[in-house]
Amino acid sequence: MYKRLLLSGLALTTLASYGTESAAPAKDKPNIIMFLVDDMGWQDTSVPFYNNQTSNLNTRFQTPNMERLARMGVKFTEAYACAISSPTRCSLMSGMNASRHRVTNWTLELNQQTDATSDVISLPSWNYNGIQPEGADSISNATPITSLPQVLKDNGYRTIHCGKAHFGARTTPGEDPAQMGFDVNIAGGANGAPGSYLGTRNFGEGSRFAVHGLEKYYGKDIFLTEALTLEAIREMDESVQMKQPFYLYMSHYAVHSPYDDDARFSGKYRGKEDKQLNAPLNESEARYAALVEGMDKSLGDILDYLNSKPEVAQNTIILFMSDNGGQGLNNVRQGVENRDQNYPARAGKGSAFMGGVREPMMVYWPGVTRPGTECAQRVIIEDFYPTILEMAGVKSYKTRQVIDGVSFADALKEHRINPDRTLIWHFPNLWGETQNKEEGYGAYSAILKGDYHLIYTWETRQLRLYNVKEDIGEQNDLAQSMPDKVKELAKELSDYLRARDAQRPTLIQTNSLIPYPDEK
CATH class of the missing domain: 3.40.720.10 (Alkaline Phosphatase, subunit A)
Structure with a gap:
């Protein structure tokens, strides 16, 4: 959604030398x-x-x-x-x-x-x-x-x-x-x-x-x-x-x-x-x-x-x-x-x-x-x-x-948006300052699609799901109550990572690659 905010007269005055909505696009680069x-x-x-x-x-x-x-x-x-x-x-x-x-x-x-x-x-x-x-x-x-x-x-x-x-x-x-x-x-x-x-x-x-x-x-x-x-x-x-x-x-x-x-x-x-x-x-x-x-x-x-x-x-x-x-x-x-x-x-x-x-x-x-x-x-x-x-x-x-x-x-x-844009994060690493997996640190991958944010913790293979529109603080994990949404997003995240041959951590005990999110 594109919103127009109210401007004070002072604000408009300060914009004069920068042009306004009616300014013609410059011809030069x-x-x-x-x-x-x-x-x-x-x-x-x-x-x-x-x-x-x-x-x-x-x-x-x-x-x-x-x-x-x-x-x-x-x-x-x-x-x-x-x-x-x-x-x-x-x-x-x-x-x-x-x-x-x-x-x-x-x-x-x-x-x-x-x-x-x-x-x-x-x-x-x-x-x-x-x-x-x-x-x-x-x-x-x-x-x-x-x-x-x-x-x-x-x-x-x-x-x-x-x-x-x-x-x-x-x-x-x-x-x-x-x-x-x-x-x-x-x-x-x-x-x-x-x-x-x-x-x-x-x-x-x-x-x-x-x-x-x-x-x-x-x-x-x-x-x-x-x-x-x-x-x-x-x-x-x-x-x-x-x-x-x-x-x-x-x-x-x-x-x-x-x-x-x-x-x-x-x-x-x-x-x-x-x-x-x-x-x-x-x-x-x-x-x-x-x-x-x-x-x-x-x-x-x-x-x-x-x-x-x-x-x-x-x-x-x-x-x-x-x-x-x-x-x-x-x-x-x-x-x-x-x-x-x-x-x-x-x-x-x-x-x-x-x-x-x-x-x-x-x-x-x-x-x-x-x-x-x-x-x-x-x-x-x-x-x-x-x-x-x-x-x-x-x-x-x-x-x-x-x-x-x-x-x-x-x-x-054109002041239009694509509401279906999906975002992906991949961090198969361990940041040096903290390893608090409960707070989202450690090795993870994640997907944001629509209102839902799915986080996959590689070490524990835990999948967590949040509705960020209703819960921007991500306090209410919906994974248990919305298994179909978890499955859908886990597959999309995994397919994205597979398509890029994304690297994965390995379990030391078994010397095996940790499964993708949809292989959990």
């Missing part, structure tokens, strides 16, 4: 900004993404520029990613479902898995070296692809990577965005988090998570989010001067840990009484809220840059997304573990439950999107690949890989 946030939960914003009602968590955060973008364009209320960073980023770059590209957990060092160990199951040999550029076929446990930025580059775009990459293992070509189709690489490498957000600490120089490429800011009192934004704006401006359309992949390290103190914003949150917790925010949560606001300021600075050049703004598409659910564990986040952090969704990053995969998403497409609307089209991260190419007007291209993603451009242009 549009600039495209893919603004990706790391570890941001769907409620970590003052923009409501559930039933268009402001939640208690929404009142915690101050994200005026996300509100601004929501007024400008379309808010998607059914957006999903993988539950872990690298799989999402590899799907975005390749258009493939994780079950096909097989980079199913986070990557870092060459030839090293990052999974936790188990006495019950052994894990398949997934592609822990990540995605790689075409021609890098000799690298084992990796997937060579025709990347999204490479296709854009081949079609006249200047492609800019800014921030976190995290789609290839260290020392492989895929570690370097410049070898993955980007003309410019700002601070992107194998690391999935910053060693530090602080310029005074040289962004973690000397650690395995050090951020490289920002040496000119070393020793300065500047936050990483700000430094990346300054560099992104400089490169956008360079593209404008070159009169070349640009694709900016603004991929923030924020809001991933460590929760270094962004003193520009943390003071307003420290000790603030919180409605969700019924308690004051602790130091960790205050710093987290500041990270969120710093990310939001980056979005605002980019919008301000575009606003200063109306002819550029009128020809620039902006897509906003997060790479996985917000952290649901109370070792870093305040509150009852797996309940408070992404409420009303259950659990968080790494989990099969909605808290692990549901994301905040917005799109502004001048002359196409209607200001202040929302869209219930179901979207998953691999859909961005064909969508961005369609937005860019790239109609004829060849890829090495099979594309699983489905363009959602028609949902923006």
